[in-house]
Amino acid sequence: MAILKEKALPMTGPYTVGVFVGSLRKDSLNRKLAKALVELAPSEFKFEFVDIAALPHYNEDEDADPPAAWKEFREKVKPLDALLFVTPEYNRSVPGVLKNALDVGSRPYGQSVWEGKPAAVVSASPGGIGGFGANHHLRQSLVFLNVPAMQQPEAYIGGANKLFDENGQIANDGTRKFLHGFMDAFAHWVELHAKRA
Known part of the structure; x- marks a missing residue:
C-alpha cells in the first residue's frame, strides 16, 4: 500500500462509479460490504448502485428489439467512469445474475458498455478463501x-459472516484499515485509467 500511496496522483474527479453486487439476498453480506466500501472511499467518488436483479436472461434473438430492462441497464452503465464489483462465490464462480449482467452490457457485439472502464473486484464469503474462485472468474x-481491473491489492474477504456489527458497520479495525487502503488504491487506479470527456 505504501508504494501506491507514494505514486498517488492528485484527483481530478468527481468520478461516478457503478457498484454491482453479485448477491440478491435481502441480508447480503456482499451488499453490506459494498456499502462499507462506499463509506471508506475518497470524496471524489460518487457511487451508484446498479440493480441487476430484474434483468431478463440474455438471448441474442432479442438484440433486434431488446427488452426495456436491457436498454435501461445499458444506458445506466454507459456514462459511468469506473466499476466496483462486490460478489460472493457460487460453486467456485460468479453468481449467474452477475454473469448475465456482463452479457447484457456487452451486446450487441461491438457496442459493449463496459469498454475501457477501470474496475475493482472484491469477493466475500463466510468461508476461509473469501470467494477466491469467483474473484478470478470475474x-x-x-x-x-x-x-482494466486493478491487480493489487487483491481483496478476498473471508469470515464475512463475522465482519459486521449489529449496525452493519465493519467491526474489525484491521479489516477496516485494509479496505480503506483498498479504496485509496482504487482511486489511484481510476485516476490513471478513467476516460475523461
Missing part, C-alpha cells in the same frame, strides 16, 4: 471485455 471475463 477477472477472466473482464479481460475479454477490455475492462
Whole structure:
C-alpha cells in the first residue's frame, strides 16, 4: 500500500462509479460490504448502485428489439467512469445474475458498455478463501471485455459472516484499515485509467 500511496496522483474527479453486487439476498453480506466500501472511499467518488436483479436472461434473438430492462441497464452503465464489483462465490464462480449482467452490457457485439472502464473486484464469503474462485472468474471475463481491473491489492474477504456489527458497520479495525487502503488504491487506479470527456 505504501508504494501506491507514494505514486498517488492528485484527483481530478468527481468520478461516478457503478457498484454491482453479485448477491440478491435481502441480508447480503456482499451488499453490506459494498456499502462499507462506499463509506471508506475518497470524496471524489460518487457511487451508484446498479440493480441487476430484474434483468431478463440474455438471448441474442432479442438484440433486434431488446427488452426495456436491457436498454435501461445499458444506458445506466454507459456514462459511468469506473466499476466496483462486490460478489460472493457460487460453486467456485460468479453468481449467474452477475454473469448475465456482463452479457447484457456487452451486446450487441461491438457496442459493449463496459469498454475501457477501470474496475475493482472484491469477493466475500463466510468461508476461509473469501470467494477466491469467483474473484478470478470475474477477472477472466473482464479481460475479454477490455475492462482494466486493478491487480493489487487483491481483496478476498473471508469470515464475512463475522465482519459486521449489529449496525452493519465493519467491526474489525484491521479489516477496516485494509479496505480503506483498498479504496485509496482504487482511486489511484481510476485516476490513471478513467476516460475523461
